Each structure stands twice: as structure tokens, then as C-alpha cells.
Amino acid sequence: MLDGxxxxxxxxxxTLRQLDTFVCAARTxxxxxxxxxxxxxxxxxxxxxxxxxxxxxxxxxxxxxxxTPTLTREGRDMLNRAxxxxxxxxxxxxxxxxxxxxxxxxxxxxxxxxxxxAYLKPLLLRIYREMPHVELEILxxxxxxxxxxxxxxxxxxxxxxxxxxxxxxxxxxxLLGELPIRLVAAPAMARRIEAGLLPPEELRFVLPDFxxxxxxxxxxxxxxxxxxxxxxxxxxxxxxxxxxxVEDGLGASILMDEQTAPAIAAGRLAPFGPPLEPMxxxxxxxxxxPRAAEEIERLLVQEIARRASSR
Numbered sequence: 001m002l003d004g005x006x007x008x009x010x011x012x013x014x015t016l017r018q019l020d021t022f023v024c025a026a027r028t029x030x031x032x033x034x035x036x037x038x039x040x041x042x043x044x045x046x047x048x049x050x051x052x053x054x055x056x057x058x059x060x061x062x063x064x065x066x067x068t069p070t071l072t073r074e075g076r077d078m079l080n081r082a083x084x085x086x087x088x089x090x091x092x093x094x095x096x097x098x099x100x101x102x103x104x105x106x107x108x109x110x111x112x113x114x115x116x117x118a119y120l121k122p123l124l125l126r127i128y129r130e131m132p133h134v135e136l137e138i139l140x141x142x143x144x145x146x147x148x149x150x151x152x153x154x155x156x157x158x159x160x161x162x163x164x165x166x167x168x169x170x171x172x173x174x175l176l177g178e179l180p181i182r183l184v185a186a187p188a189m190a191r192r193i194e195a196g197l198l199p200p201e202e203l204r205f206v207l208p209d210f211x212x213x214x215x216x217x218x219x220x221x222x223x224x225x226x227x228x229x230x231x232x233x234x235x236x237x238x239x240x241x242x243x244x245x246v247e248d249g250l251g252a253s254i255l256m257d258e259q260t261a262p263a264i265a266a267g268r269l270a271p272f273g274p275p276l277e278p279m280x281x282x283x284x285x286x287x288x289x290p291r292a293a294e295e296i297e298r299l300l301v302q303e304i305a306r307r308a309s310s311r
Contacts (some may be wrong), residue, residue, distance in 0.1 A: 019082045021048040022060060026079050029068055087152065088288065104135040107293050110150070112141050112161030112210050114239045114256070115281070119160075119303050127296060134292045141213040147173070147284065157289035158297055162210055162256070162279045164217030176281040176304060181218070183225065183273040184260055185252040190270035200227045200273065204251035208239035214279070218254045221276045243269070258308075 025034040025045060035042040053060050060075035071079065111120055116138065127134065141161040142150045150156045162179055185193065185203070192198040205227075207218045219233055234251075236242050239259060246253045247268045254276065263269040281304070285297055 016086065018048045018052045019086055021045055022052055023079065023082050023086065025049060025061075025069070026071055026075065029070075031069065087154075105133055105290055105292055106135050106137050107290065107296060108137045108139055108155070108157045109293075109296065110139045110141045110156040110159045110161070112213070113237050114162060114208060114210060114259070115160055117238070117240070118259075119300055119307070123299055123303055127299065131292055131295065134296075136296075141211045143212040147213065151284055151286040154286055154288060157286050157293040159282070159284040160297075160300055161213055162281050163214050164220075164279055165277075173282050173284045176283055176301065177308075179279040179281055180257040181221070181254050181276050181279055182257060182260070182271045183227075183252065183276065184246055184255055184264070184269045184271055186247060186249040187267060187270040189249055189252065190272040193272045200225075200252075201230050203227075203229060204231050205229050205233045206242050206245055206251045206253050207233060207235050208242045208253070208255065209235040209237045210279075217279065221254055225274050225276065227273070 021034060021038060021040075021044075024037055025031055028034050028037065031045045031049075032042050035045045038045070049060060056074070056078065058074045059072050060078055061069040062072055063069050109120075120138075124136075127136070139156060141147075141159060142156070144163065147159065151159065183200075184190075189198065189203075193200060193203075205222065210217070222229065222233070236245075239255065242253050243255060243259065243263065245251055246255075247263065252272075256279070260269050260271075264271065283297060283301060285293055
């Protein structure tokens with residue numbers, strides 16, 4: 001196996017095409033399948049891999065006529081290195097494309113709707129004043145299953161949103177804190193519910209839509225609270241509109257304490273029912289995100305902390 005010094009000496013002889021061909025052959029387990037996927041001939045696949053092996057000074061595959069090529073120990077090690085190099089190259093090209101298009105650096109920010117409205121909007125003017133070279137591309141938060149891949153592949157640079165139970169086994173995720181949630185209704189309706197005069201199943205529930213990353217978390221909380229509404233549960237993207245409907249007595253909902261606390265204090269809303277499992281606010285930055293993404297993350301986290309301390 002090559003040490004770090006000899007690896008650096010020989011790196012200039014690599015081509016991304018050779019690395020891509022090697023990775024494709026290793027992942028498919030077949031030179032013929034790799035040729036089909038890459039749109040080149042099978043001899044070309046063999047040539048690319050043989051050239052790479054000569055530059056490295058060792059074999060990457062065990063080849064025996066009539067058998068499937070298998071990775072050597074050095075080949076398995078090289079596969080991890082090659083995939084990392086190709087990922088870095090793709091991210092650099094993507095960043096270059098973003099910057100070249102119109103002279104501005106695009107930061108892809110995936111953000112939940114509630115977090116966008118409550119925390120990003122008040123910061124937009126400051127962001128564009130302090131970072132005039134940056135243009136934010138606002139994207140919906142991906143599903144929890146897709147978060148890690150979206151960050152690693154550079155599909156998003158920064159993620160900030162509220163989720164249900166946090167995906168602690170995923171990389172790059174940082175928890176900013178719990179977000180208590182509660183069942184709420186107009187005060188008169190809540191009093192009837194607590195007195196047993198209005199079964200919760202008879203209520204019309206309107207829930208905020210926190211996007212794919214939250215899944216059906218809020219709706220599942222209804223079931224865990226023993227509430228199975230007879231009418232279909234409806235969702236709205238805008239949490240402030242959901243709150244307005246609930247205050248007007250047009251339904252009940254599950255909303256975050258940080259949103260409902262002023263209305264509860266003012267007597268426009270009232271909590272009811274059992275306590276619910278909290279949501280969590282998470283932030284994540286892609287490993288190869290531009291430096292500007294780190295600054296935007298810092299501003300958002302500061303704004304969240306400032307608002308939390310003032311409540």
C-alpha cells in the first residue's frame with residue numbers, strides 16, 4: 001500500500017475519468033456493467049483501470065478468467081479514497097458553476113416553513129447587506145431519509161428546520177434544542193373539552209405542515225394522545241394562518257410553544273389534553289459548503305438564541 005508521501009507524488013498522474021471508471025467497476029462488480037453505465041467499451045474500462053494500477057504501483061482487482069473481478073485489499077482502500085476525491089471534485093465544480101453564472105455565490109438553504117418565516121425573514125435584509133455577493137436559494141427540507149445524502153452530495157449547503165424525533169445516527173446534524181408542542185384551541189372550546197362536554201374526536205384539526213423532513217409527526221401525536229378525529233386532518237403550510245383559524249374557533253391544532261405563548265398569555269388560545277413529545281430544531285452544514293454558509297448558519301443560530309432568551 002502506498003504511504004501518504006508516495007500517494008501525493010503520484011496523484012498528478014490520476015485522471016478523474018480513471019477514478020470514475022474504477023469506482024463504477026468496483027460498485028457494479030463487473031467491467032462489462034461498468035462499460036454499459038459509462039457508455040464506453042469494455043476494453044476501455046480495462047485500460048483505465050490498468051493505467052491507474054500502474055500509477056499506484058499495485059493491483060486493484062483480482063482478475064481470473066471466467067470469474068467476477070474482486071477488489072484487493074489495496075483496491076478496497078483506494079475505493080474509499082477515490083469516492084472522496086470524486087465527491088470533492090463534484091462539489092468544487094458545482095460551487096464554480098454557481099459563482100460563474102451571474103457573479104454571485106449561491107447558497108442552497110433548505111429550511112422548514114415555520115423556521116423560515118420566524119427566523120430567516122427578519123435576517124434577510126442584514127444578510128444581503130453584509131454579504132452582497134451571496135444569493136440564497138431557498139429549498140424545502142428533504143425527508144429525514146435523504147438528509148445525509150443531500151448534504152454529502154452538495155445538493156444543499158445548509159439545513160435548518162424542526163423535526164420530530166431527531167435522526168441521531170445521521171452525520172453532520174447538530175441539535176439546537178427542544179421545541180415543546182401542545183394541543184391548543186380557542187379558550188371556550190378548550191373549556192368544553194376539559195369538562196368532557198366536547199369529545200376531542202369531534203374536533204376539526206388543522207395542523208401546520210413542517211415539510212417532508214417532519215413526516216407525519218404531528219398527526220402521529222394525535223394518535224398517541226388517544227385522539228382519532230372523525231374528520232380528515234387538514235394541513236396548512238403557514239403556521240400563523242393555522243393559529244388564526246384556531247383562535248377564531250374554527251378548529252384545534254398542535255402548535256409550538258414558542259409560537260403560541262403570547263396568544264395563551266393574552267387569552268386568545270388555551271392548551272388542552274395530555275403533554276406531547278417535543279419536536280427538535282436541527283441545523284446541519286454540508287462538509288464542502290462555501291464559507292458563506294457558515295456565516296449564514298451563525299447568524300441564524302444567533303437569532304434563534306436571541307429570540308429564545310427574550311421569551
